[in-house]
Amino acid sequence: MNLIELSAELPPTDLATLQLPTALLGTFRRKSISFCNGATDEKTIVYWFQSKSFTIDLRLKDVTQTPILQRQGWLGQTHWDSQQQLLSWQVEPHANYQNHIQWPEPATLHCIGNCILEFSPSNAYVEDWRQQASQGMYLGLRLEKAIHLKSNTLIQLDAGLIICGDWVAYAQSRLPQNQQALESFSDLAEAHAAGVSLEQINQFEVSVGTLSQGVQFSTQNHRLHQPVQLESFERVSENKLRQVKEIEGEAYALYFNVDMYQPHHTFQTQTTTSDASQTWLAQEAEHLLHHAQATL
Numbered sequence: 001m002n003l004i005e006l007s008a009e010l011p012p013t014d015l016a017t018l019q020l021p022t023a024l025l026g027t028f029r030r031k032s033i034s035f036c037n038g039a040t041d042e043k044t045i046v047y048w049f050q051s052k053s054f055t056i057d058l059r060l061k062d063v064t065q066t067p068i069l070q071r072q073g074w075l076g077q078t079h080w081d082s083q084q085q086l087l088s089w090q091v092e093p094h095a096n097y098q099n100h101i102q103w104p105e106p107a108t109l110h111c112i113g114n115c116i117l118e119f120s121p122s123n124a125y126v127e128d129w130r131q132q133a134s135q136g137m138y139l140g141l142r143l144e145k146a147i148h149l150k151s152n153t154l155i156q157l158d159a160g161l162i163i164c165g166d167w168v169a170y171a172q173s174r175l176p177q178n179q180q181a182l183e184s185f186s187d188l189a190e191a192h193a194a195g196v197s198l199e200q201i202n203q204f205e206v207s208v209g210t211l212s213q214g215v216q217f218s219t220q221n222h223r224l225h226q227p228v229q230l231e232s233f234e235r236v237s238e239n240k241l242r243q244v245k246e247i248e249g250e251a252y253a254l255y256f257n258v259d260m261y262q263p264h265h266t267f268q269t270q271t272t273t274s275d276a277s278q279t280w281l282a283q284e285a286e287h288l289l290h291h292a293q294a295t296l
Helices: 003-007 176-180 188-193 275-283
Strands: 026-035 045-050 054-060 072-081 086-090 108-112 115-119 125-131 135-148 153-155 159-164 167-172 205-210 214-218 233-237 240-247 250-266
Touching (some): 003 233, 003 240, 045 167, 054 167, 054 205, 072 205
Antiparallel strands (some): 054 072, 072 086, 108 115, 115 125, 135 153, 167 205, 205 214, 233 240
16 A cells, blocks of 8 residues: 555654654754854755654755765654753664764754754854745654565664655664674775675665655665655554565565654744844844745
8 A cells, every 4th residue: 555545544644742842843954054263065866754753854964976985874763852952863883875874963953944953062153054944744754673574584674754734754774794894994995905896785775755756865876856655554453554565576564663653744944032133133124024035
């Protein structure tokens, strides 16, 4: 069954159980990152998809020309420290395209309008993220287990799917034999120099796109312009779904837990301010808002 059709049967997630600030829910594209040395990057393709408890992240220098060894993408558990107001992520080694953690610091965040500013506590950088989603279905699925059907064997795999309105991201880790080939090396370049093939390294997928137009960005170039695989799903319990799919020519059953489901969610694109600030903005609008527009 198609996942979009099947989702209509799911119970909505109780947002009262949410630990993250609601402004962090959705799909964000990085507009810029500025570093302590004065440099700013506005060109790298970076996307952050946020479900209730986990994140999917993709980072590419170029749509198709990013070297295989330099592609970045991961999925991991999201942790919000409400006392310290810090956001951090737990990323297991097999859930990361690279085999080292590229972003070790937690984040402090400040939200204005459709913009989230992410500051590193050390002041090494600040990132400007822009919400891409406005409203629509909000669905997050996180893999619980994967079974190789021919051998009926449980395998180590991680995967996640997040849909925010028309936007969608899918992440899937390498098969165990390919991941194990990397584990004794400090980085992918060292692994490749020792004989690990580019095909083994590139088996880690993070794809971002839209339901209407297909994959627009991916760690795997052959995924571009293809639809995200949303077929062959079935519901096995109230909040658990099963998908049968082919990976490297073999059939697997992927069991997903429903992390988030809202049939229609409005993502935050505006924030509140004081009455005095609203008055100031209205009074100075001829100058302040002359060139202003919502920027995604």
